[in-house]
Structures are given as C-alpha cells and as structure tokens.
Amino acid sequence: MSEKRNEKRNAVDLSHHLSDIAKALPTQTFPSAPPPGAISLDGGVPDTEYFPIESITVEYLKPSAFPLKPTDALPHGTGVLGWIANVLTGKGSRTTEAPTGQFVIPRRLQANDESQFELKSALQYTPITGIPAIENTIRDWVARVHKPAYNDCKTLIDLGASCAWSSCLTILLNPGDSFITDRYAYNAALLQGRAKGMIPVAVGTDMDGLSAIDLERVLASWDEKTRGSKRPRVIYTQGGIQNPTGLLISAQRKKDIYDVAVRYDLIIVEDDPYYFQQASAPYSSSAARVTKKQTDEEWLDGLVPSFLQFDYEGRVVRLDTFSKSVGPGGRLGYYTGSPLLLAKLGILHQAFITFPSGFSQAIIGELLHRYQTEGFTRWLRGLTGQYEMRRNWAIDAIHKAMDVKPRDNWSRALTAYVRTDGQMTEKFARTTSLMSFVPPDGGMFIWFNIHLHNHPRYKQLSQQTSPAAAKNQLSTELWTTMVNEGVVFRRGELFAVQDDEERAEQGEEDVFLRASYSSGTKEDLEKGMNIFAAVLVKFFQ
Numbered sequence: 175m176s177e178k179r180n181e182k183r184n185a186v187d188l189s190h191h192l193s194d195i196a197k198a199l200p201t202q203t204f205p206s207a208p209p210p211g212a213i214s215l216d217g218g219v220p221d222t223e224y225f226p227i228e229s230i231t232v233e234y235l236k237p238s239a240f241p242l243k244p245t246d247a248l249p250h251g252t253g254v255l256g257w258i259a260n261v262l263t264g265k266g267s268r269t270t271e272a273p274t275g276q277f278v279i280p281r282r283l284q285a286n287d288e289s290q291f292e293l294k295s296a297l298q299y300t301p302i303t304g305i306p307a308i309e310n311t312i313r314d315w316v317a318r319v320h321k322p323a324y325n326d327c328k329t330l331i332d333l334g335a336s337c338a339w340s341s342c343l344t345i346l347l348n349p350g351d352s353f354i355t356d357r358y359a360y361n362a363a364l365l366q367g368r369a370k371g372m373i374p375v376a377v378g379t380d381m382d383g384l385s386a387i388d389l390e391r392v393l394a395s396w397d398e399k400t401r402g403s404k405r406p407r408v409i410y411t412q413g414g415i416q417n418p419t420g421l422l423i424s425a426q427r428k429k430d431i432y433d434v435a436v437r438y439d440l441i442i443v444e445d446d447p448y449y450f451q452q453a454s455a456p457y458s459s460s461a462a463r464v465t466k467k468q469t470d471e472e473w474l475d476g477l478v479p480s481f482l483q484f485d486y487e488g489r490v491v492r493l494d495t496f497s498k499s500v501g502p503g504g505r506l507g508y509y510t511g512s513p514l515l516l517a518k519l520g521i522l523h524q525a526f527i528t529f530p531s532g533f534s535q536a537i538i539g540e541l542l543h544r545y546q547t548e549g550f551t552r553w554l555r556g557l558t559g560q561y562e563m564r565r566n567w568a569i570d571a572i573h574k575a576m577d578v579k580p581r582d583n584w585s586r587a588l589t590a591y592v593r594t595d596g597q598m599t600e601k602f603a604r605t606t607s608l609m610s611f612v613p614p615d616g617g618m619f620i621w622f623n624i625h626l627h628n629h630p631r632y633k634q635l636s637q638q639t640s641p642a643a644a645k646n647q648l649s650t651e652l653w654t655t656m657v658n659e660g661v662v663f664r665r666g667e668l669f670a671v672q673d674d675e676e677r678a679e680q681g682e683e684d685v686f687l688r689a690s691y692s693s694g695t696k697e698d699l700e701k702g703m704n705i706f707a708a709v710l711v712k713f714f715q
C-alpha cells in the first residue's frame with residue numbers, strides 16, 4: 175500500500191459505485207460547442223445586448239482588513255469611515271493601506287481591462303464547468319492548498335455544499351442504500367439523505383473524529399438481513415472542523431479512515447466548509463494568549479490536510495464552499511474529485527440545476543483574481559482570527575458564569591459545576607457536574623454535553639416512562655426555558671443519526687446542545703452564555 179501511496183497515478187475506476195440515476199444520465203454534456211466560425215442558431219440564447227445591466231462596481235475589503243491578532247469586535251463598518259474608526263480605536267487592521275479596493279465588471283471587456291469577467295458572458299448561459307477564469311482560479315487554488323495525491327484530479331463549480339451533497343447522494347446511492355457518518359452529523363445532510371430514502375449509519379466518534387476502528391468493525395460485521403440494507407459504500411464526514419462538535423479530525427485519523435475506505439471499497443464525501451477556520455491555538459483561559467509567528471504561506475501549509483492529500487485512488491469527493499469565506503448568499507462552491515465522478519456530477523447539474531449564478535461567478539471570481547492566492551490566504555487567516563477570538567469570548571464567559579474544571583488528566587474536555595456562591599449546597603456545587611464540553615478546535619460551534627444523568631428527576635422519570643422519554647422530556651424543558659429566557663441554542667437531537675431509543679439503549683444518558691459563536695456582539699454572546707448558565711443551574715435544582 176505504501177508503494178501505491180508514493181507513486182502518483184490516475185484515479186481508479188469507481189464506476190461500479192454509480193447509482194441508477196447516474197447510470198441513466200447521458201455520457202456527454204449538451205449541447206456540444208459549435209465548430210469555430212459556425213453561425214449557431216441552436217439554443218434559446220438571449221442576445222447579450224438585451225441584458226439591462228451595463229456594469230457592476232464592487233467595493234471590497236482588502237485581504238488585511240482583519241488583524242492577525244484581533245482583540246476586539248469586527249471593524250465598525252466597511253469603507254473609509256469604518257477603517258478610520260478602527261484605526262482610531264486600535265480595533266481593526268493597523269496598516270496604513272487603503273481599507274478597500276474597487277473593481278468594475280463591464281458589459282464587455284476591453285483589451286487593457288484588468289478585470290477578467292464581463293457581463294456579456296457572465297449573464298449568458300455559462301458552461302457547466304463555470305466561467306473559464308473562475309474555473310482556472312479554483313483549480314490552481316486546490317492544487318496549491320490540498321495537493322491531491324493522484325494525477326487526474328478535477329474540480330467542478332457548484333451551488334454550495336448543500337447542493338453538492340444532494341448531488342453526490344443522487345449519483346452514488348439508490349433509495350434504500352445506506353451511508354456511514356459520525357454519530358452526530360450535520361443535520362441538513364442527514365435530512366437530505368433521509369428525504370431521498372437513504373439510511374445514515376452511525377459510527378463511533380472520539381475527539382479525533384470518526385473512529386477508523388469502529389468504521390472497520392461496522393463494515394466487517396455488516397449483516398444485510400439484520401441491517402435491512404446493503405453494506406454502505408459511502409462515508410459522509412467533515413474533513414476540517416466538524417459541525418456540530420467543533421472538533422478537528424487529525425491527519426493520522428484521516429489516513430486511517432482512508433485506508434479502511436480502500437480496503438472496503440468506499441467513497442468518502444468530505445464536506446468541509448470550516449477547513450480554513452482551524453484555530454491557531456487551543457483554547458486557553460490564561461490571559462496571555464500566544465499567537466504563533468508565521469507567514470501566511472506557513473499558516474496555509476500548517477493546516478491539518480484534507481482527505482485529498484491521502485487520496486491516491488480518487489475515492490474522495492471534496493465539497494468546498496464560499497459560504498463561510500465570502501458569504502452564503504453567493505451560493506457558490508466547488509467539488510474536487512475524480513474525472514468520472516465529476517463528469518457525472520456535471521451532467522446531473524446540467525439536467526437539474528444548470529449552473530451557479532453568473533453574478534456570483536463574476537463577482538467572487540473577480541474578487542479572487544484581485545486577492546490572488548496570497549491575498550485570499552491572508553483574508554482567510556484574518557477571518558479565522560475573528561472566529562478564534564469569538565470562541566475565546568464564549569468560553570471565557572462560561573468560565574465566569576460557572577465553575578469550570580478539566581474533566582480528567584488526559585483529555586481536553588472541561589466540566590462545569592455551579593459556582594460555590596450559595597445558589598446550591600456546597601456539596602452539590604463540588605460534586606454534581608452540570609455539563610461538559612471540549613473547547614472547539616475552530617469553526618463556529620460549541621457542543622455542550624448536558625449531564626442529565628445528574629439531574630434530580632432523571633432516574634425517577636426514566637423508571638416511570640423510559641430513559642429515552644425521560645431524556646426527551648427534560649431536554650425539551652431545558653431548551654424551552656432557555657428560549658423563554660432569551661437564548662436559542664440548537665438541540666443536539668437534531669444531529670443524531672440514531673433515534674432516541676437506540677441511543678438510550680446504548681447507555682447514552684446525556685443530551686447535547688450546540689451553541690454558535692459565529693456572529694453578533696461580544697455583549698450578546700456573553701449574555702447568551704450567562705443565560706444558559708443561569709437556566710442550567712435552575713434546571714438542576
């Protein structure tokens with residue numbers, strides 16, 4: 175195997191993984207390009223002179239808009255006024271560089287235009303593969319960042335990760351097929367799979383992500399009759415920071431999972447919106463937070479590699495999105511994968527969703543062109559600093575509101591107790607943990623494990639009804655009280671692959687809540703955490 179790993183080859187043939195729909199799709203996109211010089215009277219293509227938009231002027235933030243060591247909230251506003259305010263208050267970037275740049279996307283490009291996009295093409299039907307300029311940028315970016323381990327790896331533009339996962343399900347699985355995922359996985363991804371009649375199967379996870387050992391156990395012991403479906407052929411997981419847990423799969427774990435995928439002939443769909451949000455340092459409650467000194471290039475190279483770097487056979491379909499780096503409203507992302515799978519995805523797109531908005535392709539494409547690789551890297555690094563700062567604010571607030579201690583000597587998990595300030599008896603405060611969590615490795619979420627097993631009514635309730643019903647009742651009570659008190663977290667049950675009974679049978683007594691620290695003011699974030707802590711203490715009384 176290590177020989178195969180060292181020698182860079184083309185993707186292996188994985189056509190046996192295609193679904194019935196994928197097999198029924200034509201093998202070529204349509205229509206084919208007219209021969210050079212031919213007058214094409216072929217399609218219902220509007221004359222570009224009829225497009226009412228003459229040009230689009232975009233004012234954008236420069237890559238260094240956010241400082242590498244942020245100490246406070248986002249800049250006051252965009253543009254020169256916001257920049258002056260930030261410089262005066264010392265909050266934003268301290269550079270003297272003008273804060274914003276500007277570009278124009280004209281109706282028609284002239285020979286000396288710096289822009290790469292024109293509305294004449296962007297607002298026309300564009301190729302499934304994207305406007306060539308953005309296609310090239312994305313291909314070069316993937317080669318620079320992810321360094322796929324086989325030769326003929328391709329990229330393909332799409333409408334963001336949600337749409338991309340839906341398309342992957344369509345070309346890889348038939349209704350009734352199952353796919354493997356983490357015990358708690360992105361709720362919308364589960365919803366899509368279930369709505370298409372596919373069955374998510376949970377594999378054990380730990381702080382390094384999906385367990386390669388448990389993955390192999392599930393596959394090796396798969397029994398079609400008892401399971402009611404064929405052995406899964408697809409894994410859905412997140413390569414970078416996980417949603418909902420906020421944790422990062424280590425490089426070694428990715429390699430181990432990949433090796434199992436080769437042994438059992440699996441395809442890995444790596445949905446990875448938070449890849450660039452890997453925090454520069456683990457959370458530390460100490461005031462002196464050190465930021466590593468490194469160049470932007472070193473920062474990019476220091477990120478835990480994606481599955482693509484281990485993929486020497488073309489078994490990974492990676493889903494990237496601009497939702498978390500530019501804006502979800504752009505509805506723009508891209509796949510990276512083998513020629514066969516990406517060709518099928520392209521033809522599927524042509525049949526069902528056509529292509530991403532030309533406005534988005536032109537604006538985001540031109541932005542990337544202005545940033546260049548170095549600038550986009552700096553931009554991503556600045557954003558990551560912002561999210562890291564927010565993570566620290568959220569956890570600092572929990573530390574203030576509760577008595578937070580390391581859970582044990584070997585893990586990064588923290589356990590929270592009520593403060594010994596007379597709200598509860600001294601003994602309760604010292605011995606009864608209310609919740610625990612692992613400070614996220616980055617991303618946008620904290621995953622709180624609420625210790626229902628310590629709740630005064632849990633045992634009695636579960637004897638009267640069932641453990642699953644008791645959990646459900648108490649967790650509804652907690653969540654509803656929080657909402658009534660003014661803070662909304664997302665219930666962990668929404669991310670569960672297994673149902674309430676199954677989880678309870680496996681001895682899972684606790685429930686989870688996911689809190690997002692990705693937006694809003696510091697004050698609101700702290701207030702939200704304070705409400706959570708106060709409601710939790712009352713709930714356990």
Ligand SMILES: Cc1ncc(COP(=O)(O)O)c(C=O)c1O
Nearest residue numbers: 334335336360417445495497502
């Ligand atoms: C894991 C995961 N995948 C996909 C998405 C959606 O991405 P997109 O906006 O590109 O559809 C999200 C958004 O929260 C997410 O957390």
